[in-house]
Amino acid sequence: MRRRTLLGLAAAGPLALALPGLAGCDGDGAEATGDLRIATGSPGAVYYRYGTAIAELCKRYLPNVHASVLTTAASQYNVQSVLDGTADVAFTQADIAAGNEQSHPKQLCALARLYDDHIHVVVAAGSRIRRLQDLTGRKVSIGAEGSGTAITAARVLEVSHVTVDAQPLGLDDSVKALQAGTIDAFFFSGGLPVAAIADLARAFPIALLPLEESVQLLREEYGDYYAERVVPASTYTGITATVAIGIANYLVVRVSMSEPLAYGVTRLLFEGRDELAKAHQAAARLNIRSAISTPPLPLHPGAIRYYRAQKA
Template identity: 50%
Template sequence: MALAGLVTLLIVTGCGRDTAEDRQVRIATGSKTAVYFKIGEAYGGIIDRELPGTDASVLVTAASAANMDLVTRGQAEVGFAQSDVLVTGGAPAPGLVALARVYDDLLHLVVRADSPVKGLGGLKGRRVSVGAQGSGTTVTVGRLLSVAGMADAVQRRDLNLDESIRSLRSGDIDAFFFSGGLPVTGIKELGADAGIRIVDLSEWAGELREAYSDVYVVRDVPTSAYSLPPVATIAVPNLLVVAATMPEDLAYDLTRLLMERRGELAAAHPAAERLELRAAISTLPVPLHPGAARYYKSVKP
């Protein structure tokens, strides 16, 4: 009898595991210290908890460009991506649609406090990290240096955020770029124990819009972010994207959980505090998934 009971328990347990894995939601994020990862990890936990028959997992990646590629190739169901990575020549990437505009990524140009670099032109001839290969940072910075006529004017380093912080601290580089939601934890920690400045890049937003896409805007980095003097910089909307072939009901539920549990996401990182209905639907020129659009219509006042 005991053996029969054990066999029954194993069968039930096995069935339960199979059911839980009937549908997977792999969320492509970024490095483990990035905003994408922190919000994505919390989002995955919410999906696991509240969508029966769904197994959510978080993928550590190089960020936006890599995430877009993973979703396009069916190796992730959901990905965080800067909208400039998703738009080329004014047209959105084929086969990808959005669940929401989550927050804006701000482009940080970080230098040591005693650096002579006061503007973008001051980087000429210097050792500069332009972001990890496959990141949205690399795309934005490549375009920025191009419109400034500086594509070949810096000694480029392809470093992720953690590597950039270590290299600036040790003096191996003179500056680094990073695009992320406020505040970027690694930059905040660097500023707390080492003197840094964030360089104003706002003058270049217009040229980026003219040359590439109107997704580029100017946003302030307030004193509250890093306890530094406020500066203005280039910002780009950050979207949560999925394949256009995702089932409508799943897209509806993923959007619903994103919005209904935004307080829980904000507890994981303050950037998610900017999640709100009116901004979330502003994903153009990337269209909303029909399931996401159905959710927003259902809660429209």
């Protein structure tokens, strides 16, 4: 098979330099073939940008793989799409993956742990809302139905004993509603920085609510999928450094995915990492040592073969 050349990566480092030799084959020389429908999320968030970049690399380096991107409500919807066969690979939060493993055991597996999401609770700067408890009785977007944000937001509010007038809005609609004053706050789970929130902060002063008090409560109730993380002050215009809740993100597939395809996509994630990071910097956080940790999901055999070849 003729090798292709990836223009612009000559100086991008050893992982990127390996890409021209990818040629669509797995470690045993078998060809990666078939459809690869990638379930992502809102166009204003990380999943969509990351997934679109993966699809573009597939088109260039896995010529017998027909990659396409699905715009979705994100994590929960994505997992369900993989389970029912309307998607082939999906981005999802670790806590959502864990819940589906309980309800649909041994049907899903992972290719990699990618990066950590941060739970944002966004309010207007200057608002009297300074902490989570101040949301009591207020109109709050908890995320679109079928999103990981909606499930995690409901858990945060539950363990914190906060009752709100919940609005099921997606990210883009949440941004518009906060600007219009029709909601008082919105939740969103995403990798830093979330483009739609960055755009909002440049046009409309915002603040983030600190969430450190909720982290341990979530861990005690739902497991060790949650960790304390900081959103640095440099992330969004006008914010101060704020403690958020971190959740790992996985790339998941059905256990029935062919080994050559799983191997090819996993290899693409690493050998195309610098190129993927141009679409969103979250892709640069992929680390081969942490990528293999995807509890409670097992790794796909094709992914395992790639990691073993790299002595991960």
